[in-house]
Amino acid sequence: IGSRRVGGRAEQRGRRRMNTVPHVRLPAMIKRLKQAVTFVLRPLKLLAPRATRGVFRKKIGVIDTLVRENRSVKREIASLEAERSRLLALLKERQETHEQTIATLRRENDKEKEAFREGVQADFRKEQKGYFTKKLYEEFPSIHWNWSLSRRRAVCPDGKFAFIMGPPNSGTTIFFRILLEHPEIWGLFRESNLFTMGHTDREIISTFKSWQKSAEQEGKSIVLEKTPTNIERWPRIHSLIPNHKILCMMRDGRDCVASGVASHHGSHEDVVNRWIDSVVEYETMQAAFKDDVILVHLRDLQQDPSLVLIRSLDFLGLSYDFHVLQKMLHYHERPRHLGDQRDIPMTLPQTRDTRRDRLQMRCYQVNQPVQKDTSRWKTEFPYDRHPELHERLAPWLAKYGYLDTRRDTREDSAENTVGPNMSAMMERTPEKTLEKTLEIDVNPVESAA
Known part of the structure; x- marks a missing residue:
């Protein structure tokens, strides 16, 4: 160890x-x-x-x-650049062809889808109709069903009817208000919207029959209806009410835009589109039924209301004299409410924020004399703020004489407004009555004073 x-x-x-x-x-x-x-x-x-x-x-x-610097290399580079350009051009062409092909296929596909959908809907309606018909026979076998009576079209009224239509805010309400002062014209002092609210043909015809009956009970010969948007539905009006006349109002599109935006009818672009569409519809309607349509300019109603009323009444086939025209020109001395809205005052509202305020403003406006100047677009719709919209309106405004300041409005109204001319009117009117008619003062307020 x-x-x-x-x-x-x-x-x-x-x-x-x-x-x-x-x-x-x-x-x-x-x-x-x-x-x-x-x-x-x-x-x-x-x-x-x-x-x-x-x-x-x-x-x-x-x-x-x-x-x-080598020549062969330069030639090779040039050939490569040319080949590159050729391939790029070919690629671009193929791309355009491809896009066109895709667009064509898409359109054909949409057509096939639409045809298929219509076919399915038609088959469904057919099966649905057959199903309900079979059920009716099963539930009520003792009843003899006469289907020809249900398919028969409603009988159109044989009375005289007239329609006032045109672009919104073009003076249709004030013109309607003046015409209602004629002793032979009957009408609801409101927009019926019969052709815009989804009513059936039978409901529309039944309503017109009831209006005709009310007019006959009051001793009046013509029923007058005013809905500006009916200008988009004139084919249906003509098919249901063949015996009718149409008075189409026209106003400077710029003023319509300013008034429409102030009335909360949409943006500036929406009102411009609506005004142009209404003018196009008027031209189509005028070409189809020239003898049953006249154009009434608001500027003519402002400058020479007596002449406008004479032509309108001649167009409607109604008689008139000095006292009738005076009563119509002094319509504002007998205030009237809009339709059944009796509780709305006819005074100038303080604001236009609510719907009731706007209705009160309309009640106030339609019971005032016709304004001489309504060029509110200069302050509310100036060119420098909306140049593109003014350019869109320019050709239509020039066509109807709203851009030429040298134009004589009275001569334009006498030459271009559809209706009887002055010579024919003088042949039908007695000399004394015509003299009294032409002596009517344009300004009813001054004449009353």
């Missing part, structure tokens, strides 16, 4: 001596030497690549210049 202890201690002492031998520290010295060399050579490593890159770039530039 003691020898082992001694041997163990000797071994430990030998190991400690080996750790102090100089060659054992060689790896650390080599490491430090490498660090010193790296520190010395580091700037050289940073400079060498830069110099190499500069020389390499110069060599590349020289080689590129030599290659580009």
